[in-house]
Amino acid sequence: MRDRNGAYFQLNTSSLRQASVVGGLSLSSNLICHAALQAEMQPWIEMECFQLSQGKRLGQLDSIDLGNQRIVRETQEATVHKVGATPANLCTLSYCSLDPACRFSEHDAGNAGTIFFMSEQTEFDIYVPAGAQTTYISLDQDEFLSAARVLNPAEWENAPSGVTMLYSRQKALFQDAVEMWFKVAAMPGNAMHADVMRRLLFQTMLQIATTTTQDNASNLPAAARLRALRICRDARTFAENLLETEDLPTIVELCAAVGVSERTLQYAFRTYAGMSPLVYLRKLRLNRVRTALMQASPSEMTVTAAAMRYGFLHLSRFAQDYKRVFDETPSVTLAS
Structure with missing residues (x-):
């Protein structure tokens, strides 16, 4: 128009x-x-x-x-x-x-x-x-x-x-x-x-x-920020590869894959994304669910199938978390 x-x-x-x-x-x-x-x-x-x-x-x-x-x-x-x-x-x-x-x-x-x-x-x-x-x-x-x-x-x-x-x-x-x-x-x-x-x-x-x-002025030394970036990028790539196979990464697996301690991983993610690795990975999975729901029709997919595909087995908690992040229920997303 x-x-x-x-x-x-x-x-x-x-x-x-x-x-x-x-x-x-x-x-x-x-x-x-x-x-x-x-x-x-x-x-x-x-x-x-x-x-x-x-x-x-x-x-x-x-x-x-x-x-x-x-x-x-x-x-x-x-x-x-x-x-x-x-x-x-x-x-x-x-x-x-x-x-x-x-x-x-x-x-x-x-x-x-x-x-x-x-x-x-x-x-x-x-x-x-x-x-x-x-x-x-x-x-x-x-x-x-x-x-x-x-x-x-x-x-x-x-x-x-x-x-x-x-x-x-x-x-x-x-x-x-x-x-x-x-x-x-x-x-x-x-x-x-x-x-x-x-x-x-x-x-x-x-x-x-x-x-x-x-200008290298920063509240955190550039070397420390770069190390956090590399650690979290490797951890995210590892997690995404597992999600593609419908497997769920654990903190132990992330630490082993990246070669750092849990404390180092926690510190890196606080620097990288302002949150813990578990919170970040959960929100990453929520984004994957939302994309799947937006790309599908109700005749092709259910909210339960999309949630379980990305490891959300507690469906009521999943629905609460989803609405808290995206300000709408997963069923509304699927119907849009």
Whole structure:
């Protein structure tokens, strides 16, 4: 359905999406009601999302698509955990709200001047608490690095790989630029062409990135955060592999598989996700059930079958936990 400004609105049971095409660029705004949708709304990056705190609605995702550049702003109403990897020749510059619980791979939110550079083909692991906001710009990496080396060869001749925490005195410019682009993109009848916006956005990101320095300031030593990340990533992979075979991992098995003590595993998960490994794994299984229920119809699956598939044998407790996290009963999810 179109309104008088040419915007169209699409309603379904999982999300509310508003999108429009203005001056050759694509602007969209989405209410996120399921973690899997948060990943699907960003198909240019391989990603999986899990909901970790209570809420029927996870938040909102706003994006501007400029072809080989994208601006993405995510506002969380429920805590999410995002894992994935960037494709070849795509890098990002990003920042997040100053929430001490925010984690970008082994880095925390840093300070008022912190931004993050993530290179192509980088595995990432991001924890975003409820109430936080993250924003990133995706760019053509070859184009970006070529220009950055001209402007600041000392810092960018050997470009950083993976996720790198940078400090910029121009972070405020980054934030102001993002707000400006969304306002411009939302203006009906705007005559600015997408290629003009692309050039301006590219130059702004270059200016910000080439006036940064590496900053390892953190409330926790970087080596300790990196070790926690590796421990929990290995534990999560081991647990997911068992779940695929409809087996349930125990803490003993996790410790044996990763090669750490229970105390180390507990400490790592507190750093990694702000909760114990048992709580995290239970919420991981709840997310798996919700995905299965949303993808099936009542004629294909029952709530009991989905719950038991992922190890929830105490069905009344499962239903209570499910409603506590997702703000709806599993039967409602299946019927949607």
